[in-house]
Amino acid sequence: DQQVKQNSPSLSVQEGRISILNCDYTNSMFDYFLWYKKYPAEGPTFLISISSIKDKNEDGRFTVFLNKSAKHLSLHIVPSQPGDSAVYFCAAIPGNNNDMRFGAGTRLTVKP
Amino acid sequence: EAGVTQFPSHSVIEKGQTVTLRCDPISGHDNLYWYRRVMGKEIKFLLHFVKESKQDESGMPNNRFLAERTGGTYSTLKVQPAELEDSGVYFCASSQQAGRGGYTFGSGTRLTVV
Numbered sequence: 001d002q003q004v005k006q007n008s009p010s011l012s013v014q015e016g017r018i019s020i021l022n023c024d025y026t027n028s029m030f031d032y033f034l035w036y037k038k039y040p041a042e043g044p045t046f047l048i049s050i051s052s053i054k055d056k057n058e059d060g061r062f063t064v065f066l067n068k069s070a071k072h073l074s075l076h077i078v079p080s081q082p083g084d085s086a087v088y089f090c091a092a093i094p095g096n097n098n099d100m101r102f103g104a105g106t107r108l109t110v111k112p
Numbered sequence: 113e114a115g116v117t118q119f120p121s122h123s124v125i126e127k128g129q130t131v132t133l134r135c136d137p138i139s140g141h142d143n144l145y146w147y148r149r150v151m152g153k154e155i156k157f158l159l160h161f162v163k164e165s166k167q168d169e170s171g172m173p174n175n176r177f178l179a180e181r182t183g184g185t186y187s188t189l190k191v192q193p194a195e196l197e198d199s200g201v202y203f204c205a206s207s208q209q210a211g212r213g214g215y216t217f218g219s220g221t222r223l224t225v226v
Contacts, residue, residue, distance in 0.1 A: 104154040
């Protein structure tokens with residue numbers, strides 16, 4: 001069963017605007033969440049993470065928000081740049097083991 | 113510092129044949145993971161090595177898949193015999209610490225079984 005869900009397969013935004021990528025999870029044992037970015041023909045690259053004891057983590061243009069009660073997290077990119085165009089994967093790790101679970105990914109296209 | 117290297121980058125084999133994928137992790141990374149992405153779906157965990165020991169192989173699909181990491185350096189993932197549903201991109205990742213923090217992924221091996 002898919003414990004990490006990214007329900008939007010694609011998202012298109014204009015350069016300079018905000019990109020919001022969403023992720024839902026079902027396993028209440030997840031206590032650490034990550035976002036990865038993937039370009040074609042490359043492996044995923046770690047972008048940003050958040051622990052379940054926090055509800056927000058910011059790193060430059062990237063901010064991840066966590067809503068534990070809703071089992072939902074989101075990645076905000078502002079301002080979006082054409083170089084941000086990639087597939088973004090949400091991932092989660094449970095507290096009782098180290099098995100990282102990924103969502104199916106959202107393809108972000110930032111138009112100039 | 114060299115990244116995680118995977119070989120080959122692409123492999124096309126016939127159903128019933130054997131294929132061996134190789135992963136060279138970042139030097140000094142004790143933790144090595146194998147993942148697989150099938151048909152644009154989620155990236156699924158296969159197994160986790162700590163040095164040469166299998167820490168968790170709960171994601172291995174069946175006994176046609178065999179992973180080894182002799183000497184705790186590079187790892188191989190053998191599929192024998194390959195089936196059509198084994199097609200996908202196989203990613204290897206390594207990390208110094210297990211779990212928390214970002215893993216470094218290789219570029220993946222795209223396996224096509226025909």
